[in-house]
Amino acid sequence: MAYPYVHEKEVQIVSRGWGKPRTRTIDGWRELDGYVGFRKALEMGRAAVIEEVKKSGLRGRGGAGFPTGLKWSFMPKEKRGPHYLCCNADESEPGTFKDRELLRWTPHQLVEGCLIGALAIQADHVYIYCRGEFFEANQVLARAVEEAYAAGLAGANILGSGVSIDVTVHQGAGAYICGEETALMSSLEGRRGLPRVKPPFPAAVGAFGRPTTINNVETLCAIPHIVRNGGEWYRQWGTEKSPGTKLFCVSGHVRRPGNYELPLGFPMNELIYDVCGGFEEGRKLKAVIPGGASVPILSADECLACCLDYEGVQKSGSMLGCASVIVMDDRTNIVKQVRRMVEFFAHESCGQCTPCREGTTWLSRILRRIEGGKGTEEDLETLLALGTQMTATTICVLSDSAAVPVASSIQKFRDDYLALIRRGEAVGVV
Ligand SMILES: Cc1cc2nc3c(=O)[nH]c(=O)nc-3n(C[C@H](O)[C@H](O)[C@H](O)COP(=O)(O)O)c2cc1C
Ligand code: SF4
Structure with a gap:
């Protein structure tokens, strides 16, 4: 099957250009109206760009679905020093593989989105924090940034507009937690990737202590299209509250x-x-x-x-x-699937918060015991109680994330747990 398989019901906006190596080049991207949105944004000015993005109703694609235009408007209007935009390209959530494709097929789409975002929040510098294991994506992206500089679209006095924006691709080192926005900033600063308590929020005190906005790759990739075609255009797809x-x-x-x-x-x-x-x-x-x-x-x-x-x-x-x-x-052993996810979170916990550090480990031990045929019905109550103590008690939501699949699976697939407990023997713990 040719890559990518495109279903007739798809609406290709950010995925247009996937599978075509030419789109990776600046000329190829220009053939798809590339950098038209950025030029338009330079003419519109920052406030109008934010309004257009607000009008589109675009919501952050990194997980929380927070409205992007509103997030941008939280940045200080008066500049008292540098502002930063961080593009979160650390994609590592199990089951997620969209940003990698955006990065490796349409790097200029992202660079253009970053430049528009930077213009809107008056950022002097864009840091694209890219997952280190994405070797190809990192190379393709670095080349795209070089091309943008060579074309006068990044760097000092862009296209004679008086606006200057630098772009740096920063490679992460493979920790899932560095996708959490405050951990990402700590890592970028050269420190351990540990999440920080909020407030202060990044728009007030972000990377290097300066106002910062963090946006996901897919969010920023939608921006050139929205600015080029207008916010209303984007609303022709999706629902009133979740457009696009x-x-x-x-x-x-x-x-x-x-x-x-x-x-x-x-x-x-x-x-x-x-x-x-x-x-x-x-x-x-x-x-x-x-x-x-x-x-x-x-x-x-x-x-x-x-x-x-x-x-x-x-x-x-x-x-x-x-x-x-x-x-x-219907072949799926739900307990095994949940246990594997919990083990992922236990491995990736940064260890700062006791409920997360200890809780994720205990969840996985108990789940392993059940899977191994040595569990009891009381274990299910222990798992639920543990999950409650792990929720809303920690610096970031990784802890909640580990508790959620356990609680929901016990609630909805209790019989799967009971079958293992009552059978009393192992079912291939891998
Ligand atoms: C443990 C953890 C991991 C995360 N990993 C990612 C990630 O890999 N990529 C991402 O864009 N957002 C990730 N997020 C969400 C970010 O903290 C942040 O909300 C997002 O990058 C904001 O971008 P958006 O407003 O465009 O959605 C993660 C959050 C948590 C708690
Ligand atoms: S919840 Fe877990 S991952 Fe998040 S800061 Fe606390 S220990 Fe680290």
């Missing part, structure tokens, strides 16, 4: 896993059975994690009526997060 398109990273037991750019509000049912081709013969849906490892698991019934926008998924009992849809068929 979104990349859905679908993995698991479907026939055609992959990245799909679809309007927000797209029915989950249609995504699984039509866009992704459903399941192997004789298999049926058991559960879906709709937004990466950090969100509650949905049962098959909950999935059927679920619409994939921020409000729709919440109504169904979970969160859209970064739209990493992990689909599981």
Whole structure:
């Protein structure tokens, strides 16, 4: 199958150009109207750019879905020193693989989005914090930044406008926690990637102690299109509160896993059975994690009526997060899946907060015990109580993220736990 497979229901805005090596070059990007948005932004001025982004209703694609225009407007209007924009390209949430594709196929789309964002928040410097394991993406991106400098689109006095913006690609070192925005800034400053207590928020005290905005790769990639075509144009897709398109990273037991750019509000049912081709013969849906490892698991019934926008998924009992849809068929051992996710969080905990450091380890030990056939029904109550103590008690939400799948799976798939407990023997702990 040619890369990428594009389904007829997709609306390709940020994914347009994927699979075409020429799009990686500045000339190739210009053939797709590249840098027209940035030139327009220079003419519009910062306040008008923020208004247009507000009008579009774009919400951050890094997980929380916070309105981007509003976030930009939190930056100080009066400059008393440098401002920074950090692009969060540290993508490591289990089940998420959209930013890597944006980085490696359309690096100029991101550079253009960063330049517009920097203009809007009066940033002197953009730091693109890119996951170190993305070797190809890092190389492609570094080349794109060089090309932008050579074309006078980055650096001092851009296109004679008097605006100066520097762009640096910074490689991360593979810690999941460095995707959390305050840890990212600590790491960027050359310190350990430890999350910081908020407030102060980054717009007041961010990287190097200066006002900073952190945005996800996909968020910034949508910006050139919004500025070029207008905020209203973007609203033709999606819902009133979740406008535009979104990349859905679908993995698991479907026939055609992959990245799909679809309007927000797209029915989950249609995504699984039509866009992704459903399941192997004789298999049926058991559960879906709709937004990466950090969100509650949905049962098959909950999935059927679920619409994939921020409000729709919440109504169904979970969160859209970064739209990493992990689909599981009826072969799935839910306890094993949850245990593997919890072990991921235990491994990635930075260790600053006791409920997270100890809690993630205890969750994984108890889950392993249940999986190994040595659990008791009391363990389920212990898991739930532990989860409660891990929620809203720590510096960042990694701790909550580990507790969420445990609690939701016990609530919705209690029989799976009980079957292992009552069977009393191991089922291949891997
Ligand atoms: C543990 C943890 C890991 C995160 N990892 C990422 C990540 O890899 N990429 C990302 O964009 N946001 C990540 N986030 C969210 C960021 O903190 C931040 O909210 C986001 O980059 C803001 O961008 P947006 O407003 O464009 O969504 C993570 C958050 C947490 C708590
Ligand atoms: S919640 Fe966990 S990952 Fe987050 S700061 Fe505390 S110990 Fe570190």
